[in-house]
Amino acid sequence: MELIPTLLGVSLITFLMLRFTPGDPVKMMLGPEATQEGIDAKSVELGFKKYVRGEGSSATLERDGAGGLLRTTGHSDSITSGTKVTLHIGAAIHPVGGLAQRDGTGLYFLLAKTDLEAGPHTVSANRELVKQNVILHYLQWLGGVLRGDLGTSLTSKRPVWDEIRDRMPATIELAVASMVFAVITGLIVGVLSAVYPRSLIDSASRLFVFVFLAMPSFWLGLELIILFSRKLPWFPPAGRDGIMSLVLPAITLGVGTGAFLCRILRSSMLQVLNLDYIRTARAKGLDGKRVILKHALKNAMIPFVTVAGISLGALLGGAVIVETVFAWPGIGKLMVDSIGERNFPVTMGCVLVLATIFVLVNMAVDMLYVLLDPRIRLDGGGA
Amino acid sequence: MEELREFWRRFRRNTTAMIGLLIVVFLAIIALTAPLTAPWDAVKSQNLMVALQPPSLDHPFGTDHLGRDMLTRILYGSQISLLVGFLVTAMGMVLGTLLGLLAGYLGGWWDRSISRFTDIMLAFPFLLLAIAVSATLGEGLLNELERLGIPTFSTLPVVLALGIASFPSYTRLVRGCVLSIKEEQFVDAARALGAGKRRIMLRHILPNLGGTLLVFGTLRISTAILAESGLSYLGLGAKPPEPTWGNMLSDGREYILFYPWIPLFPGLAILVTVLGFNFLGDGLRDLLDPHMKDS
Numbered sequence: 001m002e003l004i005p006t007l008l009g010v011s012l013i014t015f016l017m018l019r020f021t022p023g024d025p026v027k028m029m030l031g032p033e034a035t036q037e038g039i040d041a042k043s044v045e046l047g048f049k050k051y052v053r054g055e056g057s058s059a060t061l062e063r064d065g066a067g068g069l070l071r072t073t074g075h076s077d078s079i080t081s082g083t084k085v086t087l088h089i090g091a092a093i094h095p096v097g098g099l100a101q102r103d104g105t106g107l108y109f110l111l112a113k114t115d116l117e118a119g120p121h122t123v124s125a126n127r128e129l130v131k132q133n134v135i136l137h138y139l140q141w142l143g144g145v146l147r148g149d150l151g152t153s154l155t156s157k158r159p160v161w162d163e164i165r166d167r168m169p170a171t172i173e174l175a176v177a178s179m180v181f182a183v184i185t186g187l188i189v190g191v192l193s194a195v196y197p198r199s200l201i202d203s204a205s206r207l208f209v210f211v212f213l214a215m216p217s218f219w220l221g222l223e224l225i226i227l228f229s230r231k232l233p234w235f236p237p238a239g240r241d242g243i244m245s246l247v248l249p250a251i252t253l254g255v256g257t258g259a260f261l262c263r264i265l266r267s268s269m270l271q272v273l274n275l276d277y278i279r280t281a282r283a284k285g286l287d288g289k290r291v292i293l294k295h296a297l298k299n300a301m302i303p304f305v306t307v308a309g310i311s312l313g314a315l316l317g318g319a320v321i322v323e324t325v326f327a328w329p330g331i332g333k334l335m336v337d338s339i340g341e342r343n344f345p346v347t348m349g350c351v352l353v354l355a356t357i358f359v360l361v362n363m364a365v366d367m368l369y370v371l372l373d374p375r376i377r378l379d380g381g382g383a
Numbered sequence: 384m385e386e387l388r389e390f391w392r393r394f395r396r397n398t399t400a401m402i403g404l405l406i407v408v409f410l411a412i413i414a415l416t417a418p419l420t421a422p423w424d425a426v427k428s429q430n431l432m433v434a435l436q437p438p439s440l441d442h443p444f445g446t447d448h449l450g451r452d453m454l455t456r457i458l459y460g461s462q463i464s465l466l467v468g469f470l471v472t473a474m475g476m477v478l479g480t481l482l483g484l485l486a487g488y489l490g491g492w493w494d495r496s497i498s499r500f501t502d503i504m505l506a507f508p509f510l511l512l513a514i515a516v517s518a519t520l521g522e523g524l525l526n527e528l529e530r531l532g533i534p535t536f537s538t539l540p541v542v543l544a545l546g547i548a549s550f551p552s553y554t555r556l557v558r559g560c561v562l563s564i565k566e567e568q569f570v571d572a573a574r575a576l577g578a579g580k581r582r583i584m585l586r587h588i589l590p591n592l593g594g595t596l597l598v599f600g601t602l603r604i605s606t607a608i609l610a611e612s613g614l615s616y617l618g619l620g621a622k623p624p625e626p627t628w629g630n631m632l633s634d635g636r637e638y639i640l641f642y643p644w645i646p647l648f649p650g651l652a653i654l655v656t657v658l659g660f661n662f663l664g665d666g667l668r669d670l671l672d673p674h675m676k677d678s
Contacts, residue, residue, distance in 0.1 A: 222632060222639060
């Protein structure tokens with residue numbers, strides 16, 4: 001899987017989600033209090049719409065005191081009632097107070113105050129707001145993304161990239177801590193159940209795997225807060241304040257991956273333990289512990305490492321929920337808050353950044369896999 | 384018929400599969416009979432006089448911060464969980480299998496473009512994609528459909544979001560299987576007899592995918608149910624007062640930590656449901672598809 005096309009694809013999907021939000025996404029972002037002018041300006045800023053010049057037409061102004069009614073004919077149907085238009089009359093740009101209205105004969109504009117004389121005029125050009133072409137919109141957006149411009153947060157008015165960068169250390173800290181917890185749990189439980197298959201330990205570890213793979217992380221998080229933060233005040237229930245505050249979120253996020261890793265390690269260890277060279281090592285008189293840890297575990301680690309890398313995707317996705325449960329100030333929390341506020345530029349920025357991290361880690365795992373597995377090199381040498 | 388009977392004989396001897404099947408059947412009965420068995424009919428209406436009561440004979444699972452009976456809400460919540468689980472799996476399976484068949488059997492341009500698209504969709508973490516799609520699709524879709532006068536239901540955005548996030552894994556699975564099945568002799572035979580591409584795909588290859596799809600689909604139902612509860616917890620699922628197991632864990636957030644029976648029972652309901660489908664799927668895998676074991 002080549003890196004660049006994949007990342008471009010990821011950016012395209014992310015963009016399409018925003019562009020094809022049902023209804024008017026800009027209107028949804030700005031909320032019910034937004035004015036039409038505000039929505040128009042934001043639509044142009046975000047590239048949803050753009051101004052184009054309409055063709056010329058003739059107009060007649062009917063004066064009525066300071067203002068008047070300007071009737072034009074010959075406009076294309078693409079200017080509908082409610083379109084914001086600036087009239088170009090002669091050489092001057094003539095801003096219109098109200099919006100264009102359309103009736104049976106053509107367009108008319110109500111002018112609040114004008115120094116134009118009553119009678120016929122030539123309206124040389126109009127500007128109208130139309131939907132931007134999807135491809136141009138994507139290229140405009142992608143150009144910004146490549147320059148590190150993910151847009152501006154609607155709530156804080158700060159660049160989206162700055163918001164995400166501020167939250168990145170918290171998410172990386174949580175992801176790394178969860179992964180460490182998952183790997184340690186997976187190793188200990190996996191090795192124990194492979195070394196004593198069909199024992200009580202093995203049955204208990206099977207139960208552990210089934211239960212923690214089926215447990216929703218947010219529920220586990222709530223129960224851990226109730227037990228170890230309220231009943232027994234050992235850990236803070238929320239926030240990011242030192243190593244103690246990391247314990248509960250890391251366990252919550254990591255335990256599912258730990259269960260999965262344990263299952264993988266058990267089956268690959270059982271395979272390896274039945275191979276000839278382990279029996280040889282035992283026959284040579286090496287003691288059991290040494291055989292298991294040095295010889296068997298090393299060779300059972302390849303699928304373990306691969307799966308650990310792939311699990312990072314589930315971890316990044318799960319972080320969105322776990323960060324919300326523990327009010328952990330990471331990218332996931334930022335994303336969920338932004339969804340509630342319809343702060344779509346931030347939401348899409350978070351999606352793009354998290355997916356990109358996932359793609360890069362997967363690539364790194366692929367490379368690690370080639371390094372770890374000597375058979376790939378042996379095959380290449382024709383052995 | 385004889386084959387089915389033989390399969391059932393083997394199925395009954397598989398403890399994991401049987402436990403899973405019993406749980407799933409039990410849940411299906413609960414969901415279908417919720418209106419009859421629920422002890423209280425107050426799913427949505429509030430009664431603050433009995434708010435936050437611990438479990439008792441009147442309210443076996445206690446009441447929440449609005450005085451609603453937790454057992455009743457959990458029984459009704461099973462309808463949404465199971466419905467979403469089945470609809471998402473159906474949508475993912477139909478769409479994913481179709482694309483996988485086209486990519487695997489037709490090859491060439493079809494394979495390149497479908498596989499590329501699948502790879503890109505799988506480059507998103509599953510839950511992240513589902514959250515993003517339901518965040519953008521959510522409200523807008525329901526409003527638009529309402530405006531057009533098309534009947535909707537409150538979980539439609541969740542179903543679509545999870546369906547979209549699900550189908551690529553089916554596509555990858557089916558494509559792989561089709562690539563090996565199409566080398567089999569019976570496919571050559573069908574081609575030699577003059578069967579067209581569509582007929583070979585649908586009548587000869589598709590039936591051979593049945594076992595694999597049944598196993599994978601069963602396991603993916605639990606993924607869908609787990610993800611639905613997560614989206615509901617984040618407020619992206621069916622909106623309160625409609626009871627889902629996920630939003631019962633976030634609705635009245637300030638009370639949840641202080642009245643432990645409120646989070647206990649909805650959480651257990653999710654756990655048991657997901658366990659049920661996982662047991663059933665694992666058992667079916669042992670019976671139908673020994674190669675997939677522990678993968």
